[in-house]
Structures are given as structure tokens and as C-alpha cells.
Amino acid sequence: MNNLRKHFPLIEQYTYLNTAATGLLSEPVFDYQQDKNIDFLVQGSLYRDKEANILTEIREKIAHFFSAEASRVALVPNFSFGFNTLLEGFSAGTKFLLLENDYPSINLAVEARDFNLTYAQIDENLEQNILQKVETEKPEVLALSLVQYLNGIKIDLTFIQELKKKYPQLLIIADGTQYLGTEAFKFAASGIDVLGASAYKWINAGFGNGFFMFSEKAAHQISPKTQGSDSYMGKYKENGLHLLGNLEPGHLNYTNMGSIKIALELQEQIGKEDIEKHLQILSAEAKKKFTHLGLLEESVLNRKEHSTIFNLKGGEKLFQRLTQKDIICSQRGDGIRLSFHYYNTLEDLEALVEVLKK
Template sequence: MDNLRKGFPVLEQYTYLNTAASGLLPEKVWEFRQDHDLDFFLKASVLKEKMGDMLTGVRESIGNFFHCAPNRVALVPNFSYGFNNVLESIDKPSKVLLLENDYPSINWAVESRDFNVVFATIDENLEENIIAQIEKEQPHFFAFSLVQWINGVKINVEFLKKLKEKFPELILIADGTQYFGTEAFDFDASGIDIAVSSCYKWMNAGYGNGFILFNESVQGKISPKNVGFGSLQGKYKAHEGNFIGKFEPGHYDTLNFGSLKVAIDLIQQIGIDVISERINTLKSIARKRFASAGLLEDWTLEREDYASLFNIKGDEKLFNRLKGEGIITSLRGEGIRVSMHYFNTEKDLNRLFKALNI
């Protein structure tokens, strides 16, 4: 599968096991960016006259890839911007369920507002904990990461479908930043009401682009307030009071959002099933090796579904030694976070295993 590494020159310099921090920029995306800025340099507003058509193409590409109608896809520069706008659209006081120690951009954003906040514990019984808190606290919203940023604990989409069936009035708001781009995802069939994501990690689209997917039933349950010249510009935003337009009040950067479309095109060219199969192979190998060496928290091993990012036992000294050997990871929580994408190989893992003496 070495052909999957083509177009990522950074892999010739490093053993890159850090997609959970920052995805790589594919050569095709880089080439688009070069051509785009040259066109802007030479044409200025003549290029920008086509901005609406380009953004429509991006919106439709996202909708097609994630199975969500394009008139329910909002373009945002990143997860935090989009999520904060969603929170500002929620009447207060409302009760919100969060997961303890979830991604700070989720929990901090909720806790900084006038919401009644309750928590579910992340452990081997995560799903049971979530259901118990919903039954006890009866929250209006549940905001969570599909994949936990520190240790890769993953909430199964099938569980979310059943959760929505059991609690149909509960609004599910999911962060897909550590998930989207790793396997096929059907938003309309997921049970999730609102999904928000940045695309610089597993989507490999670079920085400055993201999206929000809305279930059709959400309109009327939240009240977005932002508005600007961009709110009414382009297809799907043609009339005053348009829902997704209130998440897109300004002028958008065609460089960054065009990069997202090229990145999605590349994923579809490779095949999301091929990507998923490759990731599953690598994460299975890594988990077994880490577990046998005692490098993972025992309770995480009781989880059947898990992502391809792991938090292994280690300190800053080990992190720096790995970096010195060209193995790129991240210090997160109380250990070292290791993550692998489809462009990684077993050779990459073997270099890590050798460096760890396992």
C-alpha cells in the first residue's frame, strides 16, 4: 500500500504519527492552492466573481460525501467558530449534557455560557453512563466528540441511532473533527442532529475550513442570529431569514474552502472504504502491541470500537527522544498520543515499536 503515501513528501522526512494534531497537506491540495493564489494575483476580483459558484460546489461536495442535502450544509472556518455559533442559537437557560474531560473547545464553550451543565463519565461504561444521565437529568442537548481527543475512545454511531430513538426530543450535537475522513459516514441515518467539524486533521484539507451538517428537524429548535452580506449570497441562501445563511455572514476564502473540495475529491478517488480498511489494519496492530507492553489504560481495552489514536504511557523525555529519531507524536494528557492514517504503514509502526523497545 506504499502507493497511498505518494503525494505526501513529509513522509520522506519523518515517521509521521500525528494526524490527530494536524493532518498532512496532499500534493493535489497544495497544487490547487498554488494555482488559486496565482489566479488571484493575476485576476483579483475577476476570480472572486466566481466565488459563489465555487462555494456552492464545496457545499454540494460535502453534502454528497456525508449524505446530507446541501441546503443543510453550512460552511465555517473551523469547529470552534461553528460550535460557538450553534450555542448562541440555543435559548437559555437550557440543560446540556457533556462528557467529562471532552475536548476543551466543546466543554469550555458550553460552560462559559448560561447553561445548566451536567456530565457523564468517560470510562469502559460510557454508553451506560450517558443513558443514565439522560434519564436522571433530562437535558435538552447532548454535545460530545465522536472520538475523544486524548485517548481515541469512540462513540459508536449505532449507539447514537438507538439513543435518538429512545430520546427523540434530545438534540445531539457531535464534533467530528477526530472522526470524519476515517470511515464512511451517513449523516441523515446517524441520529445526530448537528455535526460540526474542522477539516485540517483526518480530512487533510489544510486549515481555515470546516462545516456544519444540520438535520432537517433542527430548524425551529435553534435560532441563529448572525447575519451579514454573505448570508444571502449564493445558491441555497437566496432569501432573507435563510437558516444556513445565518452561519455564513461574511465573505469566504475560496483558497481554504476550495482546498476542502479538492481534499474530498482525493478521498473519493482513493475510496473511503480503502482508507477505512487501511486504518483498521494499522490500529489493530498498534493496539495489540501497545496492550501487550502495558502502555494503555486497562479500561480502554474493554472498548470494542476505537479510533486509530492512542495515548501510550510516556513522559516528555520519551516524547523528545522519539522526536529526535524523526517520530512525530504529541504530548497529551498524561502520556504520548500516537495516531495513524491511511498513508502510514506497518514500517512506520515498527519504527515506533523499536524506539519504544516493545
């Protein structure tokens, strides 16, 4: 992975442990955006005509990368836009199961509507908590983040598959913003009905782009009223209005959306499995060292597997010390959030630990 660090100039000066806030922009994505903006500058409407097929290419790249159907991949400016649009396709009184203190873009959007709500607790028994609520409360929809933004707790994806088999009528909607780009993932086999993500974090595609993948069941069951000229235009929309068109009612920024394709191609060059293995090693080593220093909460300590996001016990004084040592991280909740991606190394972890020890 070390030879790939050249694509990310910022890490020559800083120890960047903040992908959970903003993923770094790579030079290939930057160069692509520069080239496309120059084309638009000098070509005007001719640029749009030339780029007529780009959205189809992006859709198909996402589908190939995550093992989904291209006809059921929608391009959106960000997760929040797509999720709010999606929620307009549910009738009042629909019963939702949410997670307590999940990412605001999920919970606030659902809570703002006239739905029937119930909640499961996020702790070391997350999966059992969800199962108990499904069995007793019988929700119609489960909406959750695959990885928790505050402490990095990751849902067991095998549990999601088993839950779907046991309760096939339960519609499962997930936010993959803090997950997609960290592991090899196959949407078609996941048991998830709708999976959306903003692409500026672990996919490293910059701002203003995201996507939703959805199952055939979801395509028939969810019907938002959003429409626009682009709801009917382009490949995969020829058969009339459906969920894909509902999620894409108007013009999209070709350059921003195209950045997803370039970012995914870089991950393909590295190798999805290699990225996954590298991050598993980093996560395991980080958890071991943070545990030794007594910096992790019990709910994280007691889980077998973890993501690459950690929230360490510490306040403003520790945060300022890390910042002074050129370690970029975030204050989240009651602690300091650190996150590792494929451009991070064990040397980055050691540099962090040396500061924490002092």
C-alpha cells in the first residue's frame, strides 16, 4: 500500500486519520475533474452532448464493483437527498425500526415524517437487539447504518442475510457511507433491499455525488412521487417511470458523478480484497493497542469484529495535542474519532500511539 500514498499528497505532511469525516481526494480524481471542467469551459453545450453516455457508464461501473443490477442503480447528489426522496414513497403510519443515536441523516429524516417508530439500542449486542425488536414490534422497515459514525460498530452482514431469510417481508434500508470502499461487498447477496451512500468518504470521490442500489422487491414496493424530465431519459429508463427515475428527476453534475467511476477504478487497481485485508490488519492492531491503553468503550471491546473507525476516550486537551503533532482527526460525541483507510499504514498507527502514550 505504501506506493499508493503518492496519489494522496496531503499524507506527505500529515498523519491523516479522518476519512470518517472526509475521504482524501486522489490525484487521479483531481486530474479527471480538472480535465472535465476545462472541457465544459471551452465546449459549453457540446460538452454535454459528448458526455451523453457517462451516466450509464458510471451506473454500470457501480453495479459491477458492488455486484448489483445496473438498471437498479440510481445516481444522487448525496445520501440525504436520495434517502429523503425514498421516504416519500412510504405511506403514513408505516412502522420503522431505527437504531438509537444512529446517523442524523437517517433518524432525523424518518422522525420528520408521520411514521410509527421503534428503536433498538447500539451496544455489543446490536444484532440481538435488532432481532428482538423485529420479533416483538414487527416493523415493516428496518433503516440503519452499516457502520456507526460515532464509535465504528459494524453490523454483522451475515446477520442481515439471516434476518432477511427469516423475515422476507421486512424491508431493509441501509446507509453504506461509512462502509462501502472498505471491503469486497456483493449487494445482490447481502439481504439488503436498498443501500445508499455518499461517495466522498471511503470511496474517495470528492463531494456532490452518491448512489443508491435497490432490489427488485424495493423497486416495486417504494413509489415516491418525485418526477422530472430526466426521470424518463437515458438507458434503463425506457420502460417508463419507476424507482430509478424517481431518484433521478433532474440534471446531475457529470464531473462529480464521473469522479465515482475514477475512484472505483483506483480501488480496482489496488484490489478490493487487498484493501479489505489491509484494513482488517490495521483495525485489529489498532483495537489491540487502544485496548491496552484503556481508551475504548465497553460496547466496542466486547465485539468480535470492528470497522476502522474508533472513538477514543479524551477531551479537548488530547485533541489539541494530536493536532499539534499533525494528526488529523475529529471530536465526535464524548471522545476523539480516528479512522484508518487504505492509504494509512502501521507506521501511522505507531505515530499515533506514541502521542497517546505521552
